[in-house]
Amino acid sequence: MRDARLEIRIGGTGGQGLIxxxxxxxxxxxxxxxxxxxxxxxxxxxxxxxxxxxxxxxDVEVDFPLTTALDYxxxxxxxAVKPSWPLLKPGAMVIADTRLxxxxxxxxxxxxxxxxxxxxxxxxxxxxxxxxALGALAALAGICEREALExxxxxxxxxxxxxxxxxxxxxxYRLGEQATSIARVTQ
Amino acid sequence: MNAADKALSPKAxxxxxxxxxxxxxxxxxxxxxxxxxYPITPxxxxxxxxxxxxxEVGGVFVQMEDEIASIAAVIGASMGGVKALTATSGPGFxxxxxNIGYAAGxxxxxxxxxxxxGGPSTGMPTRPAQGDIMQARWGSHGxxxxxxxxxxxxxxxxxxxxxxxxxxxxxxxxVVLLYDQVIAQxxxxxxxxxxxxxxxxxxxxxxxxxxxxxxxxxxxxxxxAMSRPGAGYRVHTTGLNHAENGFPTQxxxxxxxxxxxLLAKFDRHHDTIDSWQTLSCDDAEVLIVAIGISAxxxxxxxxxARARGVRAGLFRPITLWPFPExxxxxxxxxxxxxxxxxxxxxxxxxxxxxxxxxxxxDAIHRYNGDPITPAEIAQxxxxxxxxxx
Numbered sequence: 353m354r355d356a357r358l359e360i361r362i363g364g365t366g367g368q369g370l371i372x373x374x375x376x377x378x379x380x381x382x383x384x385x386x387x388x389x390x391x392x393x394x395x396x397x398x399x400x401x402x403x404x405x406x407x408x409x410x411d412v413e414v415d416f417p418l419t420t421a422l423d424y425x426x427x428x429x430x431x432a433v434k435p436s437w438p439l440l441k442p443g444a445m446v447i448a449d450t451r452l453x454x455x456x457x458x459x460x461x462x463x464x465x466x467x468x469x470x471x472x473x474x475x476x477x478x479x480x481x482x483x484x485a486l487g488a489l490a491a492l493a494g495i496c497e498r499e500a501l502e503x504x505x506x507x508x509x510x511x512x513x514x515x516x517x518x519x520x521x522x523x524x525y526r527l528g529e530q531a532t533s534i535a536r537v538t539q
Numbered sequence: 540m541n542a543a544d545k546a547l548s549p550k551a552x553x554x555x556x557x558x559x560x561x562x563x564x565x566x567x568x569x570x571x572x573x574x575x576x577y578p579i580t581p582x583x584x585x586x587x588x589x590x591x592x593x594x595e596v597g598g599v600f601v602q603m604e605d606e607i608a609s610i611a612a613v614i615g616a617s618m619g620g621v622k623a624l625t626a627t628s629g630p631g632f633x634x635x636x637x638n639i640g641y642a643a644g645x646x647x648x649x650x651x652x653x654x655x656x657g658g659p660s661t662g663m664p665t666r667p668a669q670g671d672i673m674q675a676r677w678g679s680h681g682x683x684x685x686x687x688x689x690x691x692x693x694x695x696x697x698x699x700x701x702x703x704x705x706x707x708x709x710x711x712x713x714v715v716l717l718y719d720q721v722i723a724q725x726x727x728x729x730x731x732x733x734x735x736x737x738x739x740x741x742x743x744x745x746x747x748x749x750x751x752x753x754x755x756x757x758x759x760x761x762x763x764a765m766s767r768p769g770a771g772y773r774v775h776t777t778g779l780n781h782a783e784n785g786f787p788t789q790x791x792x793x794x795x796x797x798x799x800x801l802l803a804k805f806d807r808h809h810d811t812i813d814s815w816q817t818l819s820c821d822d823a824e825v826l827i828v829a830i831g832i833s834a835x836x837x838x839x840x841x842x843x844a845r846a847r848g849v850r851a852g853l854f855r856p857i858t859l860w861p862f863p864e865x866x867x868x869x870x871x872x873x874x875x876x877x878x879x880x881x882x883x884x885x886x887x888x889x890x891x892x893x894x895x896x897x898x899x900x901d902a903i904h905r906y907n908g909d910p911i912t913p914a915e916i917a918q919x920x921x922x923x924x925x926x927x928x
Contacts, residue, residue, distance in 0.1 A: 378555055390555075390725070391726075415838045416838065418836075420912060
């Protein structure tokens with residue numbers, strides 16, 4: 353069972369809340385009894401520069417806590433493509449923001465281009481693109497019960513942003529679910 | 540603060556916490572009630588956590604003006620009878636070295652957390668390295684003994700923080716808790732439900748007639764009793780070489796006697812100080828020796844190598860200094876070759892070569908900020924196994 357691990361990366365730039373949204377997902381998974389290791393790389397600047405937040409999820413203790421073969425890659429900026437591409441597992445799913453990461457290299461993967469940041473802007477703030485992405489990822493990957501994720505988002509969000517974050521999560525789920533049904537039709 | 544943090548109570552067994560958070564929790568559990576430090580990436584979360592936690596348990600948190608003042612305050616607090624901690628990273632660890640030597644020479648218990656980032660100098664603040672292995676042992680001038688512990692997981696940081704205080708108090712010594720940026724800022728599910736067995740040592744305090752007390756005289760254990768502040772014993776503490784009475788001396792016999800005792804202080808206590816982990820060593824033809832994130836990669840590399848028919852094993856020193864030499868020799872007895880993956884230009888491999896004199900020792904040295912991967916280690920282990928005898 354040692355290899356029954358799932359690897360996820362949320363990549364973008366510093367300041368997008370990548371670590372926060374990975375922590376929310378980790379909290380939700382931990383609450384459901386999963387073993388999780390969440391790591392990150394970031395630049396010594398508070399905004400900008402390549403930043404990623406990784407999750408290794410397993411039913412047993414995680415031995416090597418860093419990602420080596422990504423099952424899911426979420427891209428919120430084109431900066432994250434190059435450093436993440438060599439880690440893609442064959443057949444992995446790449447969820448990319450249509451506006452901030454329009455072009456993807458060739459490869460053996462399933463692409464889902466979604467208007468994550470656009471949806472955030474329409475909801476009132478681009479800052480919630482991370483939560484939209486979280487909802488879309490959860491819907492597409494089916495790794496986490498929605499209730500647990502909502503609970504984690506509630507626990508991590510200041511009161512004044514709670515409605516916005518919950519709206520962003522729901523919008524993300526819708527995007528993910530739509531993408532799933534479109535993929536089914538085209539297959 | 541996330542949900543898991545808020546829910547943190549001794550009754551909830553599984554938590555999702557970072558390595559630096561685990562260090563702060565371990566310090567509180569160990570009875571640490573004083574922290575002085577100066578924030579530096581990637582160790583700042585230790586200070587940040589303790590700035591909230593210490594006042595809640597009646598402890599003191601001070602953000603000092605710099606790293607030198609921080610270790611000085613920690614030494615002072617410890618002399619005042621309190622378990623004390625500072626936390627830093629490479630550049631701050633360099634600044635603290637003179638006073639670490641003072642703590643070693645004057646035998647003042649204290650714990651120094653050094654989260655290793657890229658170096659030299661300010662290096663790479665947010666990238667991991669393991670380049671302070673030798674500095675932890677030899678960073679201050681002159682001859683002195685020191686203990687350094689090298690945890691490799693969030694849970695182990697908790698345990699080893701507690702053990703760091705226990706060893707510091709028991710043996711009157713500074714203890715360095717040495718871990719890399721990956722482990723420090725890694726958030727893992729940890730089970731804190733079975734921490735009852737961890738030791739909680741208290742300092743050996745002076746007792747008996749006041750006139751007879753000698754602050755640096757010891758019995759067979761080599762550890763002098765400290766005077767509890769205000770207990771009425773006469774104490775003199777100095778960084779100068781001193782005799783049993785604590786006063787400076789340059790008398791060759793007195794220096795040889797007292798410095799000799801200091802340098803041999805851990806020799807009789809390897810049973811309690813040494814700590815290590817072995818994985819699949821019994822039949823190993825290639826023995827991997829690693830710490831921190833490199834050891835986590837090596838643990839996974841064992842599976843990859845064994846699936847390819849290479850009998851690989853792992854020796855992981857948890858007590859890094861004094862190095863568990865005897866245990867390494869035993870683990871390596873049957874191995875044809877030894878592999879040391881480490882995030883520096885060659886430090887742990889030097890010690891392994893010294894201890895295993897004559898054994899084939901290969902190494903992976905990485906200093907660009909990228910952790911060494913399990914696949915790289917497995918590949919090198921396979922190449923070593925295939926080398927002609």
